[in-house]
Amino acid sequence: MLETLGEDKPRLRLRRPVDYLSWVLTVGLLAGLAYTLVTNENYRWPVVLEYFTAASIISGIGITLILTITSMVLGILLGLVLAIMRASSQPPVSALARLYITFFRGTPVLVQLIFWFNLAALYPRLSIGVPGTDISMPVNVNQLLSPMTAAIIGLTLNQAAYMAEIIRGGFAAVGRGQLEAAESLGMHGFTKLRIVVIPQTMPSIIPPTGNQFIGMLKETSLVSVLGVADLLQSAQSIYARTYETIPLLIVASLWYLIMTMTLSVPQSMIERHFSRSTRVPRSSRSATGTAARPVLEVAPKESLL
Template sequence: MGILISVSTNPNFKWGVVARYFTHETILRGLMLTIFLTVASMALGTLLGLVLAIMRGSSIKPLAATAGVYITLFRGTPVLVQLIFWFNISALYPNLTIGIPFTDIGTAIDTNALMGPITAALVGLTLNEAAYMAEIIRGGFSSVGKGQIEAADSLGMSGSIKMRKVIIPQAMPSIIPATGNQVIGMFKETSLVSVLGVAELLQSAQLIYARTYETIPLLLVASLW
């Protein structure tokens, strides 16, 4: 109780400034970008994670090994390092060619122009999230009883139908709670893209307090959102 009284009455917190900037145009624009990055990264990461989970559980060893290396790599390195890496990928590949393999049909793309701050943020967050979602989905698949899979096999279901009709529906109760936690984590994790100059919520708050010197109130605004 004493802490609450101190926080609410301490004039240095400047709650009036917090209230004034809570719905400021710059803050709301940053919030919209944060929400976009969260939704897009989670959607793409979940789709890629599903593919990786299927590969990881495959009986084809090269596929399972490839998925295992991917998951280990992206879960084992800091997200911030990954974001900075993708932002500077043009140092490794100044140009990329998109075309048809083994033919002369293709188009060269300037990597530096392609991999802008928002694109790098989306790529970095998506690829990292896919590794975590792959393990969550794989854990959900493992929760489906063997009897259910054997019953599907006895009915002559193909692998794709068995996945859609039997495994995924029964795995969802295990997958959804963990995915909810990942959404919350992703919403907060987007603050890391501020180092790339992306004007998401934290960067928007920083732009304001760099001008007004009201650092604590603006950080409170970002934290409250």
């Protein structure tokens, strides 16, 4: 069997017995799995189809998506601030960011969610006012921190710690020489950020950010312990009444799988878009088959205005 590799050079690949054996084992495993899924009546597929589009399940999907998008957006913004603080030349600022990242990455998300939900046990009432005046507004923490609010706060603060390290790693991908060259050409502020920094950091930031987004979608299932009516909590409330535990868990798993696969499509498109700057055209490859080193080309100063 002829295959093309590298610079369109054909290569003959000989089939070995282990290749056929691996195919036989894989097909046999999949066939056995499909057979048990179809023939085992304990899966209760009619019940799965009955509740797959139930109103409470669809409502739980909406809550799950709201939690995911809100926590990710706020987590990215807070992570950007933490990444800048982490790279600060001021030791107290950098130490504070390090402490935050260490704490929120070193404790389980479930523990953080339960802690924020029970914050009123530490601070039942807070007072927001102007120092030195009598202007103040009492806040009932127990009423303010609803299950939904506690879930968003917990997921956001945890996500920000991971995003801070991802963004900091992206900034580290830009060499100092690149920044100095941009400044020597008269680029400052947003122009330098748009032309030099962002194109080089995105290929490093987008893939782990996409993975974090998908991971956040699945981590939202933890908020069910707070009583938030997300997808998992909706499924649990149904099988608590009907005792159809396995079919409802299958419904929740299928919806999580569908949402994960759906989110993977735009992630791949964004990755391909921002990886164009790192691709090397075939014509630029050397005769030895190695890619030529990419060179940053910057338009003249007049075209940047």
